[in-house]
Amino acid sequence: GAVVSQHPSWVICKSGTSVKIECRSLDFQATTMxxxxxxxxxxxxxxxxxxxxxxxxxxxxxxxxxxxxxxxxLTLSTLTVTSAHPEDSSFYICSAEAPGPTDTQxxxxxxxxxxx
Amino acid sequence: KQEVTQIPAALSVPEGENLVLNCSFTDSxxxxxxxxxxxxxxxxxxxxxxxxxxxxxxxxxxxxxLDKSSGRSTLYIAASQPGDSATYLCAASFTGGGNKLTxxxxxxxxxxx
Numbered sequence: 001g002a003v004v005s006q007h008p009s010w011v012i013c014k015s016g017t018s019v020k021i022e023c024r025s026l027d028f029q030a031t032t033m034x035x036x037x038x039x040x041x042x043x044x045x046x047x048x049x050x051x052x053x054x055x056x057x058x059x060x061x062x063x064x065x066x067x068x069x070x071x072x073x074l075t076l077s078t079l080t081v082t083s084a085h086p087e088d089s090s091f092y093i094c095s096a097e098a099p100g101p102t103d104t105q106x107x108x109x110x111x112x113x114x115x116x
Numbered sequence: 117k118q119e120v121t122q123i124p125a126a127l128s129v130p131e132g133e134n135l136v137l138n139c140s141f142t143d144s145x146x147x148x149x150x151x152x153x154x155x156x157x158x159x160x161x162x163x164x165x166x167x168x169x170x171x172x173x174x175x176x177x178x179x180x181x182l183d184k185s186s187g188r189s190t191l192y193i194a195a196s197q198p199g200d201s202a203t204y205l206c207a208a209s210f211t212g213g214g215n216k217l218t219x220x221x222x223x224x225x226x227x228x229x
């Protein structure tokens with residue numbers, strides 16, 4: 001089956017530093033990947049749509065200069081949280097859209113970011 | 117604004133009971149609807165996907181239905197087990213939305229021995 005991985009699975013960083021999270025589709029190519037954020041006890045909120053070879057599309061209220069997205073290849077998208085602050089602490093989940101008639105999204109296991 | 121809501125927010129049932137989780141959406145122009153399971157601190161496991169042209173999908177003890185006219189989907193779990201304890205999320209994509217998923221608020225299920 002289609003597998004999506006994320007690295008790292010968890011990260012703790014100091015306020016003001018930048019953190020990069022990788023999302024990889026392991027056995028299929030994904031022209032489109034999505035980045036979600038989930039705060040404790042809340043549902044997933046879409047942050048941005050990542051398109052291979054073009055700029056990401058950000059949802060309203062998401063700062064593109066703070067959350068840098070690079071879809072470098074058909075199997076890799078990265079999310080960089082720049083100048084992280086404690087309020088950026090969250091669970092970040094990516095998904096990759098598999099080619100086919102149903103456009104099924106396969107989700108990664110998530111990355112827990114804690115900013116001190 | 118396209119919204120997806122789930123009721124109840126939390127549910128506790130004894131083992132062996134059949135149960136229904138509810139999901140409602142505001143836009144009838146739905147493309148597909150998915151049900152996911154999320155264990156604490158973990159990612160999402162896809163359970164069932166229903167295309168807009170379908171009315172239901174079944175997998176083992178799970179059955180999901182879709183009623184576009186009423187804006188509702190239900191997830192039926194038969195003969196619940198303690199291992200079914202998790203948060204269940206429904207998510208919808210809408211026509212013209214580019215396959216973006218809008219997630220519901222989730223139902224936290226606990227199946228007790």
